[in-house]
Amino acid sequence: MPDDARPRTGSPRRRADHRPHRALRRGGVVLQRHRGSGRALRDGRRAPCRLRPDRPCRAHARGALLRDRTRRRRRASGVARGRVPVTPRVGYQGAPGAYSEECADALFPVAELVPIRTFPEVFAALEGGNIDAAVVPVENTLAGAVVDVYDLLRQHRELSIAAEAILPVRHCLVAIPGTKLEDVRVARSHSQALMQVEPWLRAHGIDAEIAYDTAGAAAEVASGRDRRVAAVASRRAAEHRGLAILAEDLAPPDQNFTRFFALTNRDDRSTSQAIPAKLRSGPPKTSLVFAVHDAPGALVRALQPFATAGVNLAKIESRPSRAQPWDYCFYVDLHGDPETSPTKEAVALLRLTAAWVEILGTYPMANGRL
Secondary structure, three states, X not given: OOHHHOOOOOOOOOOHHHOOEEEEEEOOEEEEEEOOHHXXXXXXXXXXXXXXXXXXXXXXXXXXXXXXXXXXXXXXXXXXXOOOOOOOEEEEEOXXXXXXXXXXXXXXXXXXXXXXXXXXXXXXXXXXOOOOEEEEEEEEOOOEEOHHHHHHHHHOOOEEEEEEEEEEOOOEEEEOOOOOHHHOOEEEEOHHHHHHOHHHHHHOOOEEEEOOOHHHHHHHHHHHOOOOEEEEEOHHHHHHHOXXXXXXXXXXXXXXXXXXXXXXXXXXXXXXXXXXXXHHOOOEEEEEEEEOOOOOOHHHHHHHHHHXXXXXXXXXXXXXXXXXXXXXXXXXXXXXXXXXXXXXXXXXXXXHHOOEEEEEEEEEOOOOOO
């Protein structure tokens, strides 16, 4: 017999509007209304309960309902509370076939790779939430630092370094099919790539012409159909654009490596978990930037704590601070974690002597090259 048709016994019930607690059953589902819970919690006491003592099953059902509701709420906010997105969107500077794409593919093998034209646009996309991570080059063993990226790291303080990777770089001279090496008069590529292969280009009488990206230069050559113009790019870019490879290893392959950073938002602790475990197994490494007061010995006093604590500094580089002319800040890579000793104490002393200090990220050191 349906509940509605069962005979009622005892005193008549009052309307639900007069009850702070009320459990109703609709279609086999228990619904609860509790108008007095807010007041009860604020006053530090339990809400008045008018449940009939002969129906303890209602209290059990109500407890189960609240537990299920909590679990549902947690599942709905899983990504926001630290779970890895199913398919993270990872941005890189350049066009498909770029070295940055190759590195991003290695760091995030299960991801949607998003080509973005310039470095400032990559950083803006990450900070704005249009992508979940970014992979950018920071230095090359032949051409040195990618200064644009270092400057952007300091400007975008909501971002943090989550990982690093070392990519071997093997430059090729690529052109439209049918082109001979002696036909080429101009080679286009990113400025960093042109610096790496400058001796080879000079030896072959080929002029360098800057493009926004190695793979982007390959795309321009493919669309231009001019045999006098070639590009310095990767084999991957040549295959992607259907170009012929006229020469390989324009720079010594055993000396040409580029270091990349994987960046995430500072409050994102989940996206970096998409990086394969073997690429996150290295000891801790930290990148930071600081400035010193304009006084004799200021830089020595800032760095002395690391020597005293036995913390190895892997790199130090100065850049204009842009606060005023001839004012500089210093980028440092060190082996250690500023949350643990002895790095913690060394960084604390640095903060006492420096004008300001900013931690750019602590991340696993790259274990060899990709």
